Amino acid sequence: GAESKRLRERALSVIPGAVNSNIRLSAPPVFFGRASGATLWDVDGRDYIDYVLGQGPHFLGHACERVNAAVAEACAQGMLFGASQALEVEAAELVLQALGWAERLRLGLTGTECVQAALRLSRAVTGRRKFVRFDGHYHGWLDNVLISPDERARQASDGQVGEYLNDSFILDWNDADALAELLREHGDSICAVIMEPVMVNTGGIEPRPGYLRRVRELCDQYGVVLIFDEVITGFRVARGGAVERYGVVPDLAIYGKAIGGGWPVAAVAGRADLMDEFGSGRVNHSGTFNGSVMAAAAVVATQRLLAENSPYDRVADYGNALMKGLAAVAADHGVALNVHGLPAAFHVSLGPQMPVPDLRTLNELDLAGYAALTDRFVAQGLWVMRRGIWFVSAAHGDAELDRTLDRFGAALGGASS
Ligand code: PMP
Numbered sequence: 001g002a003e004s005k006r007l008r009e010r011a012l013s014v015i016p017g018a019v020n021s022n023i024r025l026s027a028p029p030v031f032f033g034r035a036s037g038a039t040l041w042d043v044d045g046r047d048y049i050d051y052v053l054g055q056g057p058h059f060l061g062h063a064c065e066r067v068n069a070a071v072a073e074a075c076a077q078g079m080l081f082g083a084s085q086a087l088e089v090e091a092a093e094l095v096l097q098a099l100g101w102a103e104r105l106r107l108g109l110t111g112t113e114c115v116q117a118a119l120r121l122s123r124a125v126t127g128r129r130k131f132v133r134f135d136g137h138y139h140g141w142l143d144n145v146l147i148s149p150d151e152r153a154r155q156a157s158d159g160q161v162g163e164y165l166n167d168s169f170i171l172d173w174n175d176a177d178a179l180a181e182l183l184r185e186h187g188d189s190i191c192a193v194i195m196e197p198v199m200v201n202t203g204g205i206e207p208r209p210g211y212l213r214r215v216r217e218l219c220d221q222y223g224v225v226l227i228f229d230e231v232i233t234g235f236r237v238a239r240g241g242a243v244e245r246y247g248v249v250p251d252l253a254i255y256g257k258a259i260g261g262g263w264p265v266a267a268v269a270g271r272a273d274l275m276d277e278f279g280s281g282r283v284n285h286s287g288t289f290n291g292s293v294m295a296a297a298a299v300v301a302t303q304r305l306l307a308e309n310s311p312y313d314r315v316a317d318y319g320n321a322l323m324k325g326l327a328a329v330a331a332d333h334g335v336a337l338n339v340h341g342l343p344a345a346f347h348v349s350l351g352p353q354m355p356v357p358d359l360r361t362l363n364e365l366d367l368a369g370y371a372a373l374t375d376r377f378v379a380q381g382l383w384v385m386r387r388g389i390w391f392v393s394a395a396h397g398d399a400e401l402d403r404t405l406d407r408f409g410a411a412l413g414g415a416s417s
Pocket of ligand 1: 138
């Protein structure tokens with residue numbers, strides 16, 4: 001709309017890329033004015049059903065009253081930065097209760113930062129330097145993990161991250177034999193294996209049956225710290241994230257996004273014998289804004305809500321119905337749509353319906369063709385990412401499902417409203 005275009009012009013002359021979070025540079029540009037539940041409104045007054053959810057955080061829906069009220073109430077008591085306060089303790093207690101397996105937790109601000117804390121801790125406790133990560137897995141934007149599966153981005157970042165590339169080995173995920181071979185050769189120089197336990201960032205790919213268990217055994221065999229990056233999967237695919245879903249327990253895990261009902265907060269959690277090193281003074285993890293009352297209050301309110309009123313079955317029902325519905329509507333329009341992944345976070349691209357066990361199979365699908373279509377979805381009032389990930393929230397209901405499928409059909413039919 002006109003107001004979005006005006007804002008875009010203003011933004012481009014003061015903000016490189018026009019938006020600080022870089023979620024999606026849509027053409028035509030869309031600037032948002034407000035959001036509630038599963039709906040966004042742009043500054044021109046048009047509504048969108050939201051499947052981006054800020055890239056995951058708004059699992060409870062936008063402007064969740066109970067969480068926002070808890071944060072406002074805590075702030076009214078003073079911010080208390082840099083001071084111990086009770087809410088921080090309660091937040092840690094509630095998250096650890098929800099997870100079941102972890103004994104200690106530290107709050108941070110972003111997933112990126114907490115990933116770095118976990119890697120640093122792994123180096124400290126093992127005395128080893130290198131870590132293992134997997135092609136297509138995203139762990140934040142800092143130099144030592146910033147390698148994108150996208151060739152252009154890879155080349156760009158290769159030139160910038162320089163020697164950090166030597167910090168890690170990059171393997172194919174879902175291939176336990178490759179990890180076994182690497183550890184046999186280099187195990188005594190490797191401190192940690194870090195992965196998205198479900199590869200959501202590149203394609204919504206589940207671990208093969210038995211894979212996580214085999215990785216767990218290999219890490220035990222070689223004294224390597226196993227880190228699950230549950231920034232997306234935590235409190236989303238189940239309350240206890242991928243650990244609950246697959247029953248394999250890491251040594252450390254990173255949480256973010258959904259943990260605080262949309263407020264900026266993240267955490268690293270894990271076994272006491274490792275995590276207590278943060279308290280020893282030998283391993284630094286800190287920050288002016290870490291463990292703020294807003295973050296803690298958001299986590300406490302979110303965790304209470306999730307405990308009292310578990311949305312996971314509803315979200316799974318919605319996601320499953322949406323996945324089936326999108327494929328059916330596409331088929332009605334003669335479009336072959338591949339929809340796969342978990343109902344709370346699935347992946348859509350053009351191509352035949354088939355199982356997608358790894359990046360190679362994913363790349364047989366038409367990801368670019370799908371990305372090109374997303375402008376039409378946005379034009380019809382569906383806010384979706386170009387890279388095919390759809391996030392579902394607890395605020396999506398029957399009305400949203402019907403409207404989504406109508407709008408999806410209209411976009412594929414080339415009609416405009
Ligand atoms: N890990 C994963 C799996 C993520 O998806 C993300 C963010 N998309 C991060 C880490 C980084 O988190 P943040 O953006 O909060 O720094």
